[in-house]
Amino acid sequence: MKLKSLILVFSLFFIGIGFSQTQNKEVLFTVADEPVYVSEFLRVYNKNLSLVQDESQKDVEQYLKLFVNYKLKLKEAQAQGLHEKPTYQRELGNYKKQLAKNYMTDAEVNEALVKEAYDHVTTDVKANHILVRVSEEASPKDTLAAFNKIKNLRERTLKEGFETVRKEVHNGKTLFGEELGWFSAFKMVYKFEKPAYNTPVGEVSQPFRTRFGYHIVKVLDKRKARGTRTVKHIMIIPKEDAAAFNAEERINEIYKKIQQGEAFEALAKEFSDDKNSAPKGGLLKAFSSGQLSVPEFEDKAFALQNEGDISEPLKTDFGWHIIKLVKAKPVGDFEDLKHELEQKVKRDSRSQLIEDALISKLKQKYGITDQNPDLSYFVSILNDDFYKRTWELPKDFKGDLPLVKIGEKQLTNADFADALLSQQKRIRGKQSFPNIVNGAYEAFLNSNLKQYQEDNLENENEDFAHIFSEYRDGLLLFDLMENTIWKTAKTDSVAVEAFYNNNKDKYVWPIRVEAEVASSTNKKVIKKVAKLMKERMAIDDIKALVNTNGEVNVIFTVDTMDVDHQALPKAFDVKKGVSKVYKHNNGFIVANVSQVFSEKQKTYEEVKGLVISDYQTHKENLWLDELRKKYEVIINKDVFKKVKAGIK
Numbered sequence: 001m002k003l004k005s006l007i008l009v010f011s012l013f014f015i016g017i018g019f020s021q022t023q024n025k026e027v028l029f030t031v032a033d034e035p036v037y038v039s040e041f042l043r044v045y046n047k048n049l050s051l052v053q054d055e056s057q058k059d060v061e062q063y064l065k066l067f068v069n070y071k072l073k074l075k076e077a078q079a080q081g082l083h084e085k086p087t088y089q090r091e092l093g094n095y096k097k098q099l100a101k102n103y104m105t106d107a108e109v110n111e112a113l114v115k116e117a118y119d120h121v122t123t124d125v126k127a128n129h130i131l132v133r134v135s136e137e138a139s140p141k142d143t144l145a146a147f148n149k150i151k152n153l154r155e156r157t158l159k160e161g162f163e164t165v166r167k168e169v170h171n172g173k174t175l176f177g178e179e180l181g182w183f184s185a186f187k188m189v190y191k192f193e194k195p196a197y198n199t200p201v202g203e204v205s206q207p208f209r210t211r212f213g214y215h216i217v218k219v220l221d222k223r224k225a226r227g228t229r230t231v232k233h234i235m236i237i238p239k240e241d242a243a244a245f246n247a248e249e250r251i252n253e254i255y256k257k258i259q260q261g262e263a264f265e266a267l268a269k270e271f272s273d274d275k276n277s278a279p280k281g282g283l284l285k286a287f288s289s290g291q292l293s294v295p296e297f298e299d300k301a302f303a304l305q306n307e308g309d310i311s312e313p314l315k316t317d318f319g320w321h322i323i324k325l326v327k328a329k330p331v332g333d334f335e336d337l338k339h340e341l342e343q344k345v346k347r348d349s350r351s352q353l354i355e356d357a358l359i360s361k362l363k364q365k366y367g368i369t370d371q372n373p374d375l376s377y378f379v380s381i382l383n384d385d386f387y388k389r390t391w392e393l394p395k396d397f398k399g400d401l402p403l404v405k406i407g408e409k410q411l412t413n414a415d416f417a418d419a420l421l422s423q424q425k426r427i428r429g430k431q432s433f434p435n436i437v438n439g440a441y442e443a444f445l446n447s448n449l450k451q452y453q454e455d456n457l458e459n460e461n462e463d464f465a466h467i468f469s470e471y472r473d474g475l476l477l478f479d480l481m482e483n484t485i486w487k488t489a490k491t492d493s494v495a496v497e498a499f500y501n502n503n504k505d506k507y508v509w510p511i512r513v514e515a516e517v518a519s520s521t522n523k524k525v526i527k528k529v530a531k532l533m534k535e536r537m538a539i540d541d542i543k544a545l546v547n548t549n550g551e552v553n554v555i556f557t558v559d560t561m562d563v564d565h566q567a568l569p570k571a572f573d574v575k576k577g578v579s580k581v582y583k584h585n586n587g588f589i590v591a592n593v594s595q596v597f598s599e600k601q602k603t604y605e606e607v608k609g610l611v612i613s614d615y616q617t618h619k620e621n622l623w624l625d626e627l628r629k630k631y632e633v634i635i636n637k638d639v640f641k642k643v644k645a646g647i648k
Helices: 001-014 038-048 059-079 086-100 107-121 140-158 162-169 189-199 245-257 263-273 295-303 334-347 353-366 378-379 413-425 433-455 462-491 493-502 523-534 537-548 608-630 637-647
Strands: 025-030 034-037 123-133 174-183 208-210 215-223 230-235 315-317 317-327 402-406 409-413 512-520 555-562 581-583 587-597 633-635
Touching: 025 038, 025 334, 034 038, 034 059, 038 059, 038 637, 059 162, 059 462, 059 608, 059 633, 059 637, 086 433, 086 462, 107 123, 107 189, 107 334, 107 353, 107 402, 123 140, 123 162, 123 189, 140 162, 140 378, 162 174, 162 637, 189 215, 189 537, 230 245, 230 295, 245 263, 245 317, 245 555, 263 555, 295 315, 295 317, 295 637, 353 433, 378 413, 378 433, 402 413, 402 433, 409 413, 409 433, 413 433, 462 608, 512 523, 523 537, 523 587, 537 555
Parallel strands: none
Antiparallel strands: 025 034, 025 633, 123 174, 123 215, 208 215, 230 317, 315 317, 402 409, 512 555, 512 587, 581 587
C-alpha cells in the first residue's frame, strides 16, 4: 500500500485536469486524435515545477516527453477497460468519500476553532482536577445528583483548599482527584481543554461536563510553549563486536576532542554512526516538544539554551549521543501552523461543533426546516420488541409515502424505516418511543444531508472536481503499471536473470580495504602514529602512548570500508601497508591497510532486488515504444515553440 501511495503522488506530476475552464484551447499534441491542450500542459508544468527534484523534469522539452508518455499510458489503461474493474471503482469511491470530508465543513466555525487551537498551542497549562464520574447515558436523576456533588465539592475547595479536598475525595472509582501536570492543546478532550485554558492561574473553574462526568479544574500555572529545536548530533552505536571499540569510551574520546577545540561538524562527519546526518555535520531536521520518540534526547536538546551549546554525552536506546544546539525557535506563526492545526481540529472532539454548523448550513441550502415532519406514525408502530432487537415492520407498513425532500432527492417512509431497524441494534436502556424515533430521525436526516452534498460535490465545487480527477487518473495508471510492468517483472524470473547476465558490468562490488584509520588534528601526532604503525604496534598501545594527560589526540576507526568511506580522503591511494599522511576533514589521517579487496562481480542473489528494478525500467521503455506505434502522437511544433518562449 505504501508503494501505491508513492506512485499516486508521483503520478500527479503528469496529470491533466478534466474539469477545465481554460481560455487557451490551442492543441499542443494529440494521442490517437485525442487533443491535449496547451492550457493543460502549462497548468501541470507550473504546478509541479517547484515539487520535482529531477532537473530533467524542469526542462520543458524533457517534461513534454514525460507528459506524452503519461498520456499514452492513460490511453492504454482505458483501452484495457481498467476503469471498469470493481476493485478500481471501489478504491476510487473510498478515496472520493475521504476527499469529500475536506470540503464538507463550515469554514467560519472551522477558522474560529483553528485560531483558538493556535492560542492553546502557544501555551502550556499545569493543572489538577476533581471528577465525579457519571455516564453520558445516565438518567436525569443520576445526572442531577452528579452535578450537585461536583458543585458542593467546588464550594468546599474554595473554603478548605483545592489540594486538601482533592486528596481526600479520591477513591479511583466514582471520584477522582488527580494531578495532571503540564499539557497543551489536543492532549485532553476538547470539553476539558477549553475550560482549563479559560480558567486564570490560581483559580478553580466552574463545573463542566465531559464524556467522563462532571469536573472542576484548578489551574496551577501557565507558560509559553517550548517551540522547536534544530540540533546537530554525533551518535555512536554499540557494536556486537566489542573488540572493535567500546561505544561509551569512543563517545567520551570524541567529547574530549570537542573540549580541546576540534570542530563538532568535522568529528560528526568522520565518526558519527548516523549515516543520514553525518555528511551534514550531524544536522537533524527541526523538531518540537513531544515529536521525538526519544525523550532523553529531546529533554537534553531543549535544555540547551544558547546556539552553539554542546551537551555532555548521553545514552538513549539508540546509542550514545553528543548534541549541539543550532537554533532555538519559538512556536511558529499562525500561518505556518494553520494547515497542521486544521487537520488536528478535524480529528479532535471539537469537530462536533463544525459538524453541527455544517448540518445547519446544509438544511438552509437544501430547504430543510428545523421543524421535523410528523413522526407519530413511527412512534405508533414501535413495541417492546425494539428493546430486544427483534422489532420488525408491520405487514401493512406505509413505506411509499414521502417523508422529506433534500434538493432533488425524495426520501420516503421506507428509507427512514431502514434507519430505525438498524437503530435497534445500538439501543441502550429503555428510552421512550418518541425519544427513540426523534433521535433516529435526526441521525437519518443528517446522514442524508451529507450524502446528498457528497454526491453533488463534483458539480458544486470546482476545486474538488480537479483533485478527484487527478486521483482518478493516477489510480488508473497505478493499476496499469502494476499489471503490465511490475507484476510481470517480479514473476518472470528467467527474463530478469537473463537481463542480469547481459548487464553484469552494472553490478560490481567496488574496491574495499580492511584498515585501521587514525585521525588527529595535530600533524605531528599523526606522523608519530604512522611511525608506530610501521613498527606494528597494537592500536591500544598507540592510544596509551599518544593520548596522555587526559587528552584525546588520536581516534581510530577499524573497519572494512569502501574507498569512499567517510574516514578516508577522496584521493586515498589504495594499497597494503601504512599510507602516507593525508589532510582530511580539518585534520590529518594515516591508514594501515591490511587487506585490499579488488572489484568483484556481485552474484545475482546479492543484487536481485536492484536487477528487478532495472529490468522494470528496461521493460517499460520497450513497452512505451509499442504504445507509440499503437497510438499515433502528433506534436504541434509551432505551438510548442510558443510554449517554450513563454516559459523562458
